[in-house]
Amino acid sequence: MxxxxxxxxxxxxxxxxxxxxxxxxxxxxxxxxxxxxxxxxxxxxxxxxxxxxxxxxxxxxxxxxxxxxxxxxxxxxxxxxxxxxxxxxxxxAQATDWSDYDWQLIHEAPQPPALHMALDEVITAEVAAGRRPPTLRVWQWDSPAVIIGSFQSLRNEVDAEGAARHGVTVVRRISGGGAMFAEPQSTITYSLSVPESLVSGLSFADSYAYLDDWVLGALGDMGIKAWYQPLNDIATEVGKVAGAAQKRMVGPDGGPGAVLHHVTMAYDIDADKMTEILRIGREKLSDKGTKSAKKRVDPLRRQTGLARGVVIERMIESFRARYGLTQGAVTEEEMAHAQDLVRTKFAAEEWTRRLP
The missing domain is CATH 3.30.390.50 (CO dehydrogenase flavoprotein, C-terminal domain)
Incomplete structure (x- = not known):
């Protein structure tokens, strides 16, 4: 072995x-x-x-x-x-390695927040079923959003009046973790949908660090010394730059499944707006060594001096250089399934408010 x-x-x-x-x-x-x-x-x-x-x-x-x-x-x-x-x-565990796969990239036009949530579920399920290769999907947002974790209380995390005032859509994702504030030109988000065998033999915590390692290298190539900060943050000397979350999916008939690992990175951020929309309490900040949410997140724009599009392209090229990456797309069947999930789940009040 x-x-x-x-x-x-x-x-x-x-x-x-x-x-x-x-x-x-x-x-x-x-x-x-x-x-x-x-x-x-x-x-x-x-x-x-x-x-x-x-x-x-x-x-x-x-x-x-x-x-x-x-x-x-x-x-x-x-x-x-x-x-x-x-x-x-x-x-x-007979684990597989990054180089064992032909990786596919999905990087398409801006899409609504609820559709992004649905695409994560559909694409990862397709990887679990063996109908799609391991996939890196780089998101583009068509509108601002707050994305809350699967197990978070809506009213505890989001100021409804602040969200409405700023025209921010609130959606709930299928993974756990904390709330994220995203604006189209201020956020970089990507998802990895990978076979479960890629993280076989790793603890849940170790799998975060393992799946984040490539992006640490990409940031290093741009002059940023970044590291994985347990359990699910990517940090630099001046603050957090990204947060990750995961969801495990079982394969057909209970067989080997797939892992969804998605990351939201702060390219730029309107900290005042964020604090008007998110309820970031003292308990949340108590273990971060800071009294202000504004000081927790340090955007990539200031640290790199590069345009958002350039940062994204350099990240993609870094992944391609390490593991190979071919251009792909969401299939018609995947999109139809995702749009159905938007109607029945991700845009439905029952799902968004499942923990009021």
Missing amino acids: HGEYKVPGGKLVVVDLDVDGGTGRLSNVRVGGDFFLEPDDAIALIDAALEGAPSDTDTAALTARIDAVLPASAVLFGFTTESVAIAVRRAL
């Missing part, structure tokens, strides 16, 4: 191993990668620590086995003992 794990912001860890059919234990374990490790013979200690481990050993226990054998003087650069354990779990 073969497993790989690219440490977010770090190096690649590769594990090859067998599972003994009689005992169900790991054998012939070999760990490698482009990381740095001292002393040189510590790599043999890591292999030996994993040898003989039961194949159902979880990530924490595998990490503990490695930690127990490494000398205090060992130096690991670009990886951690946990990342080795994750690579083992991915090998055992």
